[in-house]
Amino acid sequence: MHLAGVRMNHLYKQYGGNDAPAVKDFHLEVKDKEFLILVGPSGCGKSTTLRMVAGLEDMTDGELYIGDRQVNNVAPKDRDIAMVFQNYALYPHMSVFQNMAFGLKLRKVPKHDIEERVRSAAKILDIENLLDRKPKALSGGQRQRVALGRAIVREPQVFLMDEPLSNLDAKLRVQMRTEISKLHKRLETTLIYVTHDQTEAMTMADRIVVMKDGVIQQVDTPKEVYDHPANIFVAGFIGSPAMNFLNGELVEENGDIFFRAPSLNLALSKNKQAVLRERGISRGDVVVGIRPENILDAAVGAYGSGEPISSHIDVVELMGSEMYLHGSIGGQSITARVTARAELKADITAPLILDTSKLHLFRTDNGEAIF
Amino acid sequence: MAVVLGKTENPRLPKKESTWELIKKNKSIYLFISPFYILFIIFGLFPIVFSLYLSLQSWDGLDTMKFVGLRNFSLLMTDGEFWQSVGNTFIIWIESTVPMLLLALIIAFLLNAAFVKLRGFWRFTFFLPNVTSVVATTVLFGSFFSTKFGVLNWVLGKLGFGSIDWLNNNGWLQVAIAIMIIWRWTGYNAIVYLAGLQAVPEELYEAAKIDGASTTQIFFRITVPMMRPIILFTVILSTIGGMQIFTEPQILTGGTGGPGLGGMTMVLYLYNQAFSSHLFGYSSAIAWVLFLIIIVFSLLNSVLVRRLSNH
Numbered sequence: 124m125h126l127a128g129v130r131m132n133h134l135y136k137q138y139g140g141n142d143a144p145a146v147k148d149f150h151l152e153v154k155d156k157e158f159l160i161l162v163g164p165s166g167c168g169k170s171t172t173l174r175m176v177a178g179l180e181d182m183t184d185g186e187l188y189i190g191d192r193q194v195n196n197v198a199p200k201d202r203d204i205a206m207v208f209q210n211y212a213l214y215p216h217m218s219v220f221q222n223m224a225f226g227l228k229l230r231k232v233p234k235h236d237i238e239e240r241v242r243s244a245a246k247i248l249d250i251e252n253l254l255d256r257k258p259k260a261l262s263g264g265q266r267q268r269v270a271l272g273r274a275i276v277r278e279p280q281v282f283l284m285d286e287p288l289s290n291l292d293a294k295l296r297v298q299m300r301t302e303i304s305k306l307h308k309r310l311e312t313t314l315i316y317v318t319h320d321q322t323e324a325m326t327m328a329d330r331i332v333v334m335k336d337g338v339i340q341q342v343d344t345p346k347e348v349y350d351h352p353a354n355i356f357v358a359g360f361i362g363s364p365a366m367n368f369l370n371g372e373l374v375e376e377n378g379d380i381f382f383r384a385p386s387l388n389l390a391l392s393k394n395k396q397a398v399l400r401e402r403g404i405s406r407g408d409v410v411v412g413i414r415p416e417n418i419l420d421a422a423v424g425a426y427g428s429g430e431p432i433s434s435h436i437d438v439v440e441l442m443g444s445e446m447y448l449h450g451s452i453g454g455q456s457i458t459a460r461v462t463a464r465a466e467l468k469a470d471i472t473a474p475l476i477l478d479t480s481k482l483h484l485f486r487t488d489n490g491e492a493i494f
Numbered sequence: 495m496a497v498v499l500g501k502t503e504n505p506r507l508p509k510k511e512s513t514w515e516l517i518k519k520n521k522s523i524y525l526f527i528s529p530f531y532i533l534f535i536i537f538g539l540f541p542i543v544f545s546l547y548l549s550l551q552s553w554d555g556l557d558t559m560k561f562v563g564l565r566n567f568s569l570l571m572t573d574g575e576f577w578q579s580v581g582n583t584f585i586i587w588i589e590s591t592v593p594m595l596l597l598a599l600i601i602a603f604l605l606n607a608a609f610v611k612l613r614g615f616w617r618f619t620f621f622l623p624n625v626t627s628v629v630a631t632t633v634l635f636g637s638f639f640s641t642k643f644g645v646l647n648w649v650l651g652k653l654g655f656g657s658i659d660w661l662n663n664n665g666w667l668q669v670a671i672a673i674m675i676i677w678r679w680t681g682y683n684a685i686v687y688l689a690g691l692q693a694v695p696e697e698l699y700e701a702a703k704i705d706g707a708s709t710t711q712i713f714f715r716i717t718v719p720m721m722r723p724i725i726l727f728t729v730i731l732s733t734i735g736g737m738q739i740f741t742e743p744q745i746l747t748g749g750t751g752g753p754g755l756g757g758m759t760m761v762l763y764l765y766n767q768a769f770s771s772h773l774f775g776y777s778s779a780i781a782w783v784l785f786l787i788i789i790v791f792s793l794l795n796s797v798l799v800r801r802l803s804n805h
Contacts, residue, residue: 179700200706212701216719225715226705273705 127190127280127313129153129176134185136171136337144183145171147337153281153315158307160316162324163334163360169317170285172334176315177206177283190280200229202281205274209286211266213258213273219245220254223273237276244275247309264295271303275310282314288323300326321361325349333357355490358412358483364447366483367418367457369411373404380405382484385453387432389479398494399484409493412483415447418459420467421474431474434459439469448473548778555774566779576780578755579763580787582668586759587736589672594680595728599721601680602687603713617688620681632674632745636661639670639746661746664756671757674742679735683728690724691717726799733795737788740765760784 129152136146146168153159161169174180176187178199187194194202205226213222220241227237245251248268258266267287274282287303288296304327307314318324324331325345333340333348333356341353352358358366371384380396382389389411391399399405421431434457436450446467448459452475459475467473484493517524549566551559570576605616623631638644639660647657660670694717702712718725743757749766751758764784768777 177704179703199704204704206701206704208697208701210695210697212695212697214698214701214716216722225702225707229706229711273701277705 126155128155128157129281129313129315130186130188131172131176132186132188134172134175134187135183136168136175136180137183143337145337146175149185149337149339151332151339151342153313156311156313158304158314158316158327158329159332160318160324160328160330161332161334162318162321163340165319166336167334168337169319169332169334171337173283173285173315173317176281177204178202203279204281204283205277205279207267207270207274207282207284207287209289211258211270211290213266213269215258218255218257219250219261219269219272222258222269223276226273226277240276240278241272244272247275247306248272263291264299267291267299271306275306280313282310282312284314284316286318287316288318288320296323303327322363325361331361333360335360351492352412352483353492355410355412355485355492358485358492362414364415364458364460366412366414368485369413369452369455369457370408370487371411372408373399373406375405382409382411382482384411384455387453389429389477389482391482392480395482395484395494402493404486404493408487410485410487410490412485413477413481415458415460417478417481418457418461419476419478420459420461420464421476422466423462423464429476429479431476433472434475435472436467436469439467448475545778545781548775549782551775551778553774554772559775562775566776567783569776570779570783575755575758576760576763579751579758579760582751582756583737583739583759586668586671586675586739587733589669590675590679591729591732591736593672594676595683595725595732597676598680598683598728599687599718599725601684602691603717605684605688606691617685620684622681623678624682626678628678628741629745631678632742635670635674635677635742636746662753664752664754667747667752667756671739671742671746674746675736675739679732683732686728687721687724690721694720722799726796729795729799730792733792734788737784737791760787 131149131151131153134146134149135144137144149168149172161172163169171180175182176189178194178197182195189202189204214225217225223241223244224237227240232240241254242251245254248271250265250268250272253261253265253269258269261269267290270287284303288299291299300323303316307327316323316327328345330342331345331348332342335356341348341357343351348357348361352361352366355368359368369384369387371382371387374381374383380391380399382391432452434448434450434452436448438449440447440449441463444463446461446463448461448467450457450459450473457475461467482494485491486493511519548559550561550563552562552566553559601620605613605620638646641647641657641659641661644660646660651657658666660666698716698720699712702716707715738761739759740761743751743759743762744765747757749762749770751762760780761784764777764780767773767780
């Protein structure tokens with residue numbers, strides 16, 4: 124079987140009348156069998172990009188290859204793709220079986236084959252008992268499976284999914300996430316998936332593409348994007364609760380570089396200092412980023428990564444075994460994720476430790492990460 | 495902490511209001527709807543009930559009424575002219591409704607397409623015939639269809655066809671009436687279908703496109719089945735309206751129905767029996783038979799449309 128990756132070369136999408144392009148210089152190669160997720164806030168261009176791959180939107184510029192074929196001017200039905208829509212787009216007047224068989228019927232696939240393919244897809248998705256029902260007699264989760272089934276029977280080179288879980292309730296969403304992941308492993312087909320939910324992106328993708336305002340911000344594995352975000356936007360978008368950002372400045376003192384902000388004086392490790400000196404940045408305004416789980420409860424033991432800092436806690440959210448402490452350090456708000464303790468409650472001052480080994484530093488001019 | 499269980503002691507049951515009390519409570523609402531109902535009772539309900547009574551009488555409008563039982567109805571069964579008018583009405587109905595609804599569906603589909611500009615202008619233009627005066631347009635059409643001096647025959651002559659005796663030949667007279675109906679009502683039905691089309695979600699068309707459907711396939715396999723309730727609605731409406739065609743044949747033929755009575759529709763026949771022949775009892779009987787025919791035919795139509803769109 125020949126390789127079925129997708130190559131998107133410098134794709135542009137400009138809607139007439141708008142100043143900024145909806146998608147700008149989207150250049151990416153999706154590997155064969157890869158599960159790639161486009162993630163970003165509303166309006167970032169992820170759905171537009173997906174629709175360009177599907178052929179539902181014209182490309183203003185760029186080239187698109189599915190497998191070895193250039194498909195710029197090829198109609199959607201000839202691109203050998205299958206799509207799952209956010210609102211499922213099931214044909215209301217047809218039964219589940221007919222919905223799934225529709226595409227095959229149009230392609231004049233023999234009746235016996237249609238029967239076989241539909242039933243085997245229905246088996247994988249556990250909807251065999253629903254084949255005679257009409258969409259209006261199905262729950263949201265069941266409709267979603269039918270939509271998936273309709274895509275599976277086509278046995279395409281590439282699956283495209285446009286926020287398929289957005290209309291499901293939270294619990295169902297968690298369940299469907301694992302099902303889609305399992306499905307992908309089983310089908311071994313390239314899958315391009317769009318979502319605004321960074322949790323979905325983190326848990327399911329082989330690689331994530333973070334987008335903002337039509338431009339790719341970072342492409343990498345979920346772990347890399349989480350541990351080494353390329354800029355402030357990615358750092359703040361990926362991870363929940365979001366990364367804390369503290370404005371301050373770098374100061375040199377006795378040969379060491381410190382980060383200074385109101386009520387805050389962080390010593391940086393030798394490694395990090397070396398990186399800074401290499402880049403020629405040893406003073407000036409910067410933004411420090413630190414994830415909530417890297418702000419520690421000083422009362423539960425020191426980690427040797429810094430002095431306890433006094434922080435005023437405004438709100439405490441009990442998550443069960445964990446707590447989110449929303450407070451401030453020197454007037455800048457922070458959120459810490461700590462093990463739940465009865466003594467921690469609103470309107471107290473608690474000592475917190477910032478784990479400086481997990482610190483991120485960002486430039487203030489363009490938001491780029493220094494480390 | 496003590497656990498408190500909810501308990502009701504001596505629950506107060508809601509007092510049942512009598513109907514009159516309910517009406518008195520809502521009297522302002524009844525006042526608001528009363529003008530319509532008063533007018534309806536006087537000009538709608540009363541004539542309907544009275545005509546049922548009349549159908550069992552013989553009356554010329556001036557003399558006293560004479561009770562004749564079901565004689566009007568039995569006479570009707572053997573009245574050749576009446577049955578010819580029934581046939582004429584059905585022929586005109588088929589010749590007008592079928593092309594009209596098909597045309598309306600296609601126009602609506604085109605109007606809904608993304609590539610159409612000036613959508614508002616087209617909608618206005620198509621709907622315009624519907625708001626014109628029936629009498630005025632029929633008079634104009636009359637001259638259109640005129641055998642010797644009509645525009646239509648002139649055009650046909652230029653195209654190499656012979657003249658058609660529109661207003662005197664039975665078959666062509668029916669076609670002429672059908673053409674007028676199509677002209678008047680296609681736009682109306684197109685607008686109704688357009689509303690129905692816009693209720694079809696765009697995503698459905700996209701899914702069909704990816705599934706591999708061509709535009710025609712989308713039209714017949716997605717659009718039309720989804721429009722089934724609306725198509726049913728327009729079929730029933732055009733059935734009810736089509737069975738009662740009156741103004742066009744009356745003005746076109748001067749009330750005679752044409753030399754061979756080809757344009758004599760059921761309502762025209764009824765009208766003539768009542769106001770030319772002064773047979774009010776007989777014409778009331780015709781009215782009730784007409785009512786039955788419309789009901790039966792409408793039901794047949796709805797069953798047919800449901801059956802057809804289920805494949």
